Amino acid sequence: MSGTFHDEYTAADPQAVTDLFAQLGVRFAFDTAGPGLAYREARAGDEGLSIARLTMGQAFSTWGDTEVFGVADVRGPRYDWHTGDEDGTVGSPVLFRPGHPALVVAGPLEATNVYATPARLQEVAETVYDTREPVAFGSSRPTSTRLGALWSSLVRAAVAAVDFGTFAEPLVRADLSRHLGVGMLECFALLGDSHERTLSMAAQSRRYRIARQFLDDHAHLPVAVEDAARAAGTTTPALVRAFRANHASGGPRPRTCAGPGSPAPTPSCWPPTLRGGTPSGPSPPGEASPTPAGSPAPTARPTGSPRASPSAGEASDGTDGAARRPQHRTLRARSARQRGYPSVRAADVLARAAGA
Known part of the structure; x- marks a missing residue:
């Protein structure tokens, strides 16, 4: 993955918040109940998936449509949302989908939002299924209360990786992106034949287990990937x-590159909440787990001392240290001409939703 970022923002007026969300492809307008808006956001990710933690200090409303898939996990006294055919309130994650305008009325809150571009989510679906x-998706709600709670646990694990500083590591970031993508696909009502997807995942898991066992059993021989494919x-x-x-x-990989039984490469810099694997558990009948079947859980490698911090001007992966440190910015409102997209009124959104 390339083009990673880790930034912090503050905004003091609704238009600045509108501009900030537009950067992610979320075309929502904001309005507040009174003056003195206090908005803060910490955002990390890449061009396909991002994690945003935000704090809104007063009651507000927001409406519009989105170009990306986004799941909001909200903590606050009020968060009432409406999409035309569905509505809900605080207490469960909500999925915002392209082509489904939404209206939200909320009080002061803290939230963790995960955004995935359609291309990234399609890539994950093609890989896993x-x-x-x-x-x-057929709904903005999780398919069950348990899977809604499981999504929240996945988000907490991702936030821990960002706070621990390991999200900048390519392997950690790739693995977390995969888990969040699969979590979004499994925790919400994905359209299509779920039975066929389950069979496809099981078939891929079986091929993986047989091939990996073949590579382990023949580690002393110069076997190739094609040999493992024939065995599977x-x-x-x-x-x-x-x-x-x-x-x-x-x-x-051919076993000429790794010793027998070598586990999946897992950095010693995994945060404590991830060292035992992505939070999950046995799924009851009818509910799939966001972790693909057969996927090995990350395990910590013993370390004698904490990993040394990179120097002020250099990141651990060789990039400029500024890529790892949050960059703080204060957003100012821009005109509609500068933003490059038309303004959106709540009445327009509700009319479109009612006619959907």
Whole structure:
């Protein structure tokens, strides 16, 4: 992944908040109950997926549409949302979908929002389910209370990685992005044949387990990826997809590169909440787990001392340290001409929602 960022923002007027959300492709307008807006946001991610923690200091309303998929996990006294065919309130995560205008009326709150571009979520779906079916959701609600709580636990794990400083590590960031993408696909009502998706995931998991066991059993021989594919009764491209869906390193490697039984490469810098794997548990009948079947849980490597912090001018991955440190910015309102998109009125959104 490239183009990573870790920024902090403050805003003191509704238009500045509107501009800030527009940067992510969330075309929502904001209005507040009175003067003295106090808005803060910490945002980390890349061009496909981002995690935003925000604080709104007073009651507000917001309305509009979005170009990306976004899940809001809200903590506050009030968060009433309406999409035309659904409505809900605080207490459960809510999914905002492209083409489904929404209106939100809320009080002071703290929230953690996860945004995924349609291209990134489609990539995750194709990898995990081995399908080309376009990603579309049938509801803004989690499919069950348990999966709503599971999404919240995934978000807490991702936030811990950002706070711990490991989100800047490419392997950690890739693994977290995959878990959040699968979590979004599994925790909310994804359209399509769920039985077929389950069978596809099981088939990929079986190929992965057989191939990995073959590589372990023949570690003393110069075996190739094609040999493992034949042992698993599949093709090399299909085996590569199975490894991408189940293995943290992304693909199978000949055992001339790794010792027998080598686990998936897991950095010692995983935050404590992630060292035991992404929070999950056995799924009751009818509910799938966001962790792909057969996916090995990350395990911590013993370390004798804490990892040394990078110097002020250099990040641990060789990039400029500024890429790792949050960059703080204060947002000022811009005109509609500067923003480059038309203004949106609450009445327009409600009219569109009512006619949907």
